[in-house]
Ligand code: MUC
């Protein structure tokens with residue numbers, strides 16, 4: 001392993017259609033774009049990574065196109081020629097020279113871990129110290145925009161034993177309309193399912209007070225990011241005001257945000273995402289802050305495909321059981337996949353891959369088929 005260095009880093013934009021329109025408060029997705037990283041090392045090992053976000057620039061400051069362009073132009077040159085094995089050093093190097101760009105950093109760190117695992121014959125979870133769970137619970141997001149369709153979708157997932165926890169995307173409509181939609185779904189599913197909502201920052205604090213009161217009365221179990229990300233004080237006030245717990249998502253990118261929230265008196269749960277924290281190590285730092293503060297853990301997604309989802313699963317697997325499970329359903333929202341063997345979803349969860357590295361092999365024909373031929377914007 002000594003003497004091995006990073007030889008080449010290629011990125012490609014892959015566009016995959018979704019199985020149905022996915023409606024969030026800030027955008028509707030008809031496809032997902034993944035930035036696939038292929039990192040070649042001097043020992044012939046290839047590491048795979050993925051960066052994805054939601055709706056171009058609708059979710060955050062990185063778009064698929066900026067992730068690709070910034071890796072190609074700024075981040076990859078900092079890694080090429082460097083020794084492959086010391087991921088902490090490489091992470092520090094990227095952070096010293098590049099501000100932000102957390103999704104791009106996460107994609108590269110995933111590729112480094114995948115390569116190191118393959119080289120040593122260890123899965124990424126083993127590389128991180130070992131898995132404490134090998135089958136992780138996975139919820140499903142109901143976001144067709146239609147109450148009856150969402151109920152049918154939930155019933156089907158329950159019958160299939162694929163999901164028993166559901167997250168509803170709200171915030172695009174007036175609060176009373178959203179509350180009626182959510183309450184109807186909860187009533188139809190009853191005690192067979194846990195129903196939660198994600199507002200994706202759409203409310204101001206007074207609207208949130210009105211909405212959360214009604215959602216709490218309807219039996220909703222968790223309220224995700226009701227108000228804008230930067231309003232930490234407001235989120236803390238909401239957490240203290242209601243019995244139903246708050247899930248901080250956009251408000252908590254990494255361990256520093258987590259510390260700020262808990263020092264301010266936040267209780268509830270944190271949505272962990274490798275993409276927000278710049279990769280596995282950053283997200284585990286946040287998880288440790290949460291654990292120390294008694295804040296619940298939730299394994300979050302930016303709707304990554306199989307590579308990013310597998311990377312997240314390896315990280316979550318090293319943690320004790322998460323209080324709120326995970327939402328690692330990204331590949332299930334897509335009509336097709338670019339890997340040889342998809343993840344195995346069954347019994348309300350997904351199996352952790354066990355092969356070395358991420359345990360994922362690309363299907364080259366599919367990669368070629370779905371790759372964008374140039375870096376121009378694609379709306380879908
Ligand atoms: C988010 O904000 O939580 C996760 C599931 C989903 O449908 O959207 C994402 C992003």
Ligand code: MG
Pocket residue numbers: 198200224225249250271
């Ligand atoms: Mg969210």
